[in-house]
Structures are given as structure tokens and as C-alpha cells.
Amino acid sequence: MLKKTSLLLVTTIATLGFSAISNAAITKYGVTVSECDFDYENEKFCTDGRLKSYAKVLKNRKPNFDGNKIIYMFETNESGYTGKTPYRLVVIDTKTKMVYPFGYALSDATDYNGKPIAVNKKGETINFDFNVNSNRFCFSGNIDAYRMSQSYEQGKPFCFKYDAAEHGLVREF
Numbered sequence: 001m002l003k004k005t006s007l008l009l010v011t012t013i014a015t016l017g018f019s020a021i022s023n024a025a026i027t028k029y030g031v032t033v034s035e036c037d038f039d040y041e042n043e044k045f046c047t048d049g050r051l052k053s054y055a056k057v058l059k060n061r062k063p064n065f066d067g068n069k070i071i072y073m074f075e076t077n078e079s080g081y082t083g084k085t086p087y088r089l090v091v092i093d094t095k096t097k098m099v100y101p102f103g104y105a106l107s108d109a110t111d112y113n114g115k116p117i118a119v120n121k122k123g124e125t126i127n128f129d130f131n132v133n134s135n136r137f138c139f140s141g142n143i144d145a146y147r148m149s150q151s152y153e154q155g156k157p158f159c160f161k162y163d164a165a166e167h168g169l170v171r172e173f
Contacts, residue, residue, distance in 0.1 A: 028048075031098075069162065105144040
């Protein structure tokens with residue numbers, strides 16, 4: 001009985017240790033990613049391909065956000081979205097070479113029946129608004145996240161500010 005209890009305890013501790021390690025910061029190709037994935041999300045921010053793309057973006061692009069940062073958006077490779085391909089984004093600090101993943105997937109604005117909704121006068125169903133002179137990122141479209149999804153409301157973009165203490169984008173209400 002003691003042997004079984006000891007084995008169970010060791011297995012539990014090892015499993016917890018491995019799960020904590022799987023989300024630890026990763027450094028490769030000259031960049032460090034602060035978080036590899038989020039609970040209840042399938043997106044992996046620390047794959048070899050993603051790390052290479054962050055390094056390439058850092059090398060080839062100029063800051064486009066908050067003075068010295070780059071917002072890098074990419075189509076998700078996550079398979080849980082039926083009929084749409086949401087975008088994911090990371091904030092890359094060009095000075096520290098840190099990559100901070102954003103916790104939400106962002107997709108085209110749709111109504112409750114899945115019908116596309118225009119978010120601007122151009123008729124676009126998705127719009128991003130940010131620039132190098134501001135720490136504010138706004139998005140018009142739908143937010144896709146586990147238990148936190150939100151649909152676009154006409155004329156009301158979702159806005160976030162970069163919070164240096166949080167090392168990421170924090171929602172403005």
C-alpha cells in the first residue's frame with residue numbers, strides 16, 4: 001500500500017512539474033517568448049516555426065507600436081474555429097527581444113447567426129488600429145477566447161493598452 005501511495009505521489013509531482021515546464025519562457029533564435037500557451041487554448045506560441053518568425057520580424061521590421069515595440073499578427077494554426085481563420089498576435093519588445101503573446105484570437109465581425117458585419121465605411125469585417133506613437137491597440141471584429149468570447153457591437157471597438165508592469169495588452173473598458 002505504501003509503495004502504491006509513494007508511486008502515485010511521485011507520478012503526480014512529475015506530471016505537475018512537466019506541465020509547469022511546458023509553459024516556461026523559451027529562448028531561441030535571439031528571442032525570448034514569455035508564455036508558450038494559455039489554458040484551454042490550442043495555439044502554441046513557442047514552436048520552432050513561430051520562434052523563427054519572431055526572430056525574422058525582429059530583424060526585418062521597424063517598431064509599429066508604443067515607440068519600440070512591434071505588433072506582429074498571424075493567422076492561427078489552431079483548428080478549433082469552424083468556418084473562420086482568426087488572427088493571433090504578439091507584442092515584440094525590440095530592446096529586450098521579449099515576445100509577449102496576446103491571450104485572445106481575433107476574427108471577422110459576425111452577427112449571432114454568423115453573417116459578416118461591416119465594421120467601417122470601406123465594408124471591411126475586421127479592422128486593427130494602432131501606431132508607433134501610442135501604447136493603445138484597438139480592434140473591430142470578434143474576440144474568440146475560452147469563456148471570454150465577445151461579438152462586435154456596431155461602432156464599439158475593443159481597445160487595449162500596453163501595460164509595462166503586466167508586459168502585455170490590458171483591456172480598456
